[in-house]
Amino acid sequence: MEEVNRTITEMFLIVGFSDFPQFRVPLFVTFLLVYLITVAGNILIMTVIYTSPRLRTPMYFFVTNLSFIDISLISLIFPQMLAHFFMEGEQVCLFECLVQVYFFMLLITAEFLILTTMAYDRYVAICNPLRYLTIMNKAVCVGLAAGSWVSASMSPIAHTLILSRFSYCESHTINHFFCDLRVLFTLSCSSTSTIEIFSYILGSTFGVLPFAFIIMSYVKIISAILRIQSTQGRQKAFSTCASHLTVVILFCLSLCSTYMQPASAHPVKGSKIFALSYTALTPLCNPIIYSLKNTEIKNALKKKKNSE
Numbered sequence: 140m141e142e143v144n145r146t147i148t149e150m151f152l153i154v155g156f157s158d159f160p161q162f163r164v165p166l167f168v169t170f171l172l173v174y175l176i177t178v179a180g181n182i183l184i185m186t187v188i189y190t191s192p193r194l195r196t197p198m199y200f201f202v203t204n205l206s207f208i209d210i211s212l213i214s215l216i217f218p219q220m221l222a223h224f225f226m227e228g229e230q231v232c233l234f235e236c237l238v239q240v241y242f243f244m245l246l247i248t249a250e251f252l253i254l255t256t257m258a259y260d261r262y263v264a265i266c267n268p269l270r271y272l273t274i275m276n277k278a279v280c281v282g283l284a285a286g287s288w289v290s291a292s293m294s295p296i297a298h299t300l301i302l303s304r305f306s307y308c309e310s311h312t313i314n315h316f317f318c319d320l321r322v323l324f325t326l327s328c329s330s331t332s333t334i335e336i337f338s339y340i341l342g343s344t345f346g347v348l349p350f351a352f353i354i355m356s357y358v359k360i361i362s363a364i365l366r367i368q369s370t371q372g373r374q375k376a377f378s379t380c381a382s383h384l385t386v387v388i389l390f391c392l393s394l395c396s397t398y399m400q401p402a403s404a405h406p407v408k409g410s411k412i413f414a415l416s417y418t419a420l421t422p423l424c425n426p427i428i429y430s431l432k433n434t435e436i437k438n439a440l441k442k443k444k445n446s447e
Contacts, residue, residue: 150233151231151233151307151311151312151313151318151326152311152312152313153219153230153315153317154314155220155223155224155315155316156220156223156224156316156411157223163224167224170217170220170221173213173217173419174214174221174419177210177213177419177422177423177426178210178213178214180423180426180430181207181209181210181425182206184206184426184429185203185207187439187440188203191442193439194435197279198257198261198264199436200280200284201253201256201257201284202257204249204253204284205250206425209421209422210422212246212247212422213418213419215317216317216418217418217419219317220316223316233302234303235318236318237302237318239318240320240323241295241298241299243320244295244298244320245291245295247417248291248294249292251345251346251349251350252287252290252345252349253284254383254386254387254390255287256284256287258353258356258383260275261356261360261379261380261383262360265360265379265380266360266363294341294344297337297341298320298334298337301333301334301337302320302323304329305329305331306327306328311326313326316411317418319414346394350391357380357384360380363376364376364377378434382428385428386421386428386429389420389428392416393420394417
């Protein structure tokens with residue numbers, strides 16, 4: 140226990156983007172704008188859904204969860220990253236890193252599980268439209284969302300406990316803009332083979348299996364849509380799925396580009412660019428995708444604007 144206590148108080152230096160000093164101000168302004176637009180956009184989506192009676196449906200209940208996750212995810216990373224632009228040499232202890240790792244993994248897992256429940260919602264809506272409100276009743280929606288959050292909160296526990304027992308005898312400089320799990324692997328002189336295997340198992344459970352479920356859902360959804368005789372009906376059905384499918388593709392591609400390869404094959408410096416895709420790009424694009432590709436939200440936004 141004394142060894143663990145001594146380990147979690149070790150100090151680490153987060154480099155962030157300080158290796159680009161000539162771009163400090165432009166990067167700070169850009170990331171600040173991205174953060175403010177992302178938070179404002181997701182709050183707007185949540186507000187419109189909450190204040191529009193026509194949007195109080197299972198689909199938009201899950202969209203609200205998604206917006207909350209995106210706000211939490213970018214708020215977990217960006218304020219600290221922005222502060223590091225003007226606080227060179229700022230250090231954090233391993234305990235703070237572990238807290239960030241835990242909530243980062245929680246939010247990423249929660250987003251994937253919520254996207255999976257949204258795929259199920261779209262499957263029921265298109266393949267069983269007459270029973271939709273019966274199947275996707277309030278209790279079921281709350282249960283699916285609660286189950287996603289509980290599962291997501293439990294999944295990172297083992298990782299953070301294992302990381303807290305690692306010996307960090309190499310450089311204590313984190314060449315990243317947050318405490319990324321894979322970067323901590325590279326700083327440890329303990330064997331990481333066990334936790335890497337565990338990470339792949341966890342990734343399969345909360346990543347590959349949900350993704351396979353999403354794919355199967357959309358195979359059946361597309362098959363059902365193609366059987367619709369009316370062209371207008373097919374277009375309406377496709378439009379209800381387009382936003383969700385776009386978000387799923389963007390989210391999965393950004394994560395797979397980073398985490399579905401061995402840590403040794405992924406340069407630390409390059410991981411900063413890839414990490415921006417799921418910590419900034421996805422939360423930024425989600426409200427844009429749902430506002431531009433979703434007719435109901437666009438109509439609700441216009442109605443809200445006209446009433447002001």
